[in-house]
Amino acid sequence: MYSSHLLSSVGSAAIPTFGPPAEPLTLDIVFAGQPANKFAAGEGVFWEGDKSADIFQIIEGCLRxxxxxxxxxRAIMGFRFAGETLxxxxEGTYCYTAEAVTSVRLRRLSRARLRAMGEEVRQLQPLxxxxxxxxxxxxxxxxxxxxQLGAEERTAHFLVSAARRTGADQRRPVTIELPMTRQDIADYLxxxxxxxxxxxxxxxxxGLVALEGRHKIILMRMTDLQHLAGEFDDADPHAPTYIQAKWPQ
Amino acid sequence: MYSSHLLSSVGSAAIPTFGPPAEPLTLDIVFAGQPANKFAAGEGVFWEGDKSADIFQIIEGCLRxxxxxxxxxRAIMGFRFAGETLxxxxEGTYCYTAEAVTSVRLRRLSRARLRAMGEEVRQLQPLxxxxxxxxxxxxxxxxxxxxQLGAEERTAHFLVSAARRTGADQRRPVTIELPMTRQDIADYLxxxxxxxxxxxxxxxxxGLVALEGRHKIILMRMTDLQHLAGEFDDADPHAPTYIQAKWPQ
DNA sequence: CGGAAAATTGACTTACATCAAACTCAGTGG
DNA sequence: CCACTGAGTTTGATGTAAGTCAATTTTCCG
Structure with missing residues (x-):
C-alpha cells in the first residue's frame, strides 16, 4: 500500500514535465517497501514450469x-547478482529454475501488482x-x-563480462568474485x-589472470582478455558515451 | 493515412468490450496498406548497426x-519466413544484418508510426x-x-522446428522447403x-529423412527426429491446449 | 586437525574441424 | 538440345580441440 503511495507521488511529479524527470524512476523505487525474502545457498526460488506470478529484485547474493x-x-542460462532483476x-510460466548460489536476500513483487503500478505510472513501461x-x-x-567461440575464448568472454558487470574501472586489474562452482561455469559455457x-x-x-582461492579471480591484463574474447560485443552499456561528444564530428 | 483509419475503427469497436474483441487485432492489420518492397536474393534489407527506424513483415520469401x-x-541468428516479423x-540500432535468401517481398512500417498506432489502439501493446x-x-x-547438443541433435532440432513452423500436421511425413544453403545452416547451428x-x-x-534436391527435405519419422532433437522444447505453441480442459483436474 | 567436496592435473578417446577431391545440378550459350 | 561452367554439395582422409576417465591436490568447514 505505502509503496503505491510512493509511486503515485513520484509519478505525478514526473508526468507533467517532458524530458528526464527530476527524480528518475528506477526499479529500486518499484520494489521499495516489498518485504525481503531469504534463501540459503542451494535453495530454489522458483522452478521451471511454475506459474510466473512474481518478479524479483536481488538485494544481495547470487543466483543461477x-x-x-x-x-x-543441465544448461545454465545465466547468473544474477545483487541489484539485478529476475x-x-x-510470461505465463518460468522458463528456468532459479537457485541460490550463495545465501540470497531478494524482494518479490506480484505481476498483478506490477500491472497495477503500470496503469498508475507512465514511466514504468519503458523501464x-x-x-x-x-x-x-x-x-x-x-x-x-x-x-562460434572456442573454450579459451568462451572463458575469457565470461570473465570480461563478469568484470564489466561489477562496474569497476576496466583499465587496471579488476578483482571479481565468482561465487559459483567450476561446474556452474562449465554448464554455462x-x-x-x-x-x-x-x-x-x-x-x-x-599471466592474464591471477587465481585467489576458488572464488576470486584477478584479471591482470584486460585488453588481452578482451582480445581473446573476440571483442564482438555490442556497445558497452557502461562506456562513457560523452567522450564522443567532446570531439567535433 | 488510410491504414490509421482502419486501425481506429478496429480499436474503437474493440475497446469498449471486455474479453476477446469481435475481430482480433493482428499484425497483418497493422501492416495492411503499407506498400510492398521487393528484394532480390542476396540483397540486404538492413545492416547491423543501422538505426532501427523500421520494422518489417514478410509477405513472401526467406531472410537470414x-x-x-x-x-x-559469420553467426546466423535465425531465419524469417513469409508471415513473420522482423x-x-x-531498440536503437539493428543488432544483426538481414539479407534475402530468396527473392523477398515485405512491408515496412516506421517505429514512429508504430508508436502512434500504439497510442490509438490498446490491443497493440500486448500483441x-x-x-x-x-x-x-x-x-x-x-x-x-x-x-548442449551434438551435431546430429542440433540438425534434428533444426529440422523439427522448421517443420513446426510450417504448421503442417506433425504426425505424418512433412515436406519442408529449406531455401538457405548448407553453409547457412552450418553457420546457424x-x-x-x-x-x-x-x-x-x-x-x-x-531412413529418418528423404532428400529431394538441395532445398527440399521430407521428414519421414518425426517422432524419431524429435527424440533425437532432445525433446526439451517449451510447450509447443501449436499444441491443442484444450485437451487439458477436457479432463477434470 | 580430519574429512569431504571441489578443483586440478594427466593419459587417453572421440566428435567435429580441416583439407582435399569428386560429384550434382541449375544456368548459359553454342 | 546438349556440352560447358561454376557454385554448391557430398564424401573421404587426417588433424585437433575438447571430452572422458582416473588420480591427486587443494580448500573449506566443522
Missing amino acids: LYRILPDGR GLSC LLAKIFEEIRAARQHIIVLG GLTIETVCRVLSKLKRD | LYRILPDGR GLSC LLAKIFEEIRAARQHIIVLG GLTIETVCRVLSKLKRD
Missing part, C-alpha cells in the same frame, strides 16, 4: 538460472521494456559465444569442468 | 539474420510484447541447442558445412 534436459544435462522475461531488451541482447551474445579448469590454469600461466 | 565477428566468422526486438517474448523464447532454445552434410546423409541412410 538453469534448465534440465530430459537426459539430465523473472521479467517469463521494464528496457530490461527485457537487455535480456534479449544478453541472450544473443550468449548464442554467439556458444556457437557449454564445456566440461575439466576444460574450464585447464583454461583457467593456462590463463594463469600466461 | 546474421552478425559478422571481427575475425570474419526488427521488433532491436507486440507477445512477439518479443516469442523471440526471447526462441533465443533461449537456440542457447540450449548450441550449448555452429557447425561446418561438411558436418551438416554428413549428418543429413546419415539421417537419410537411417
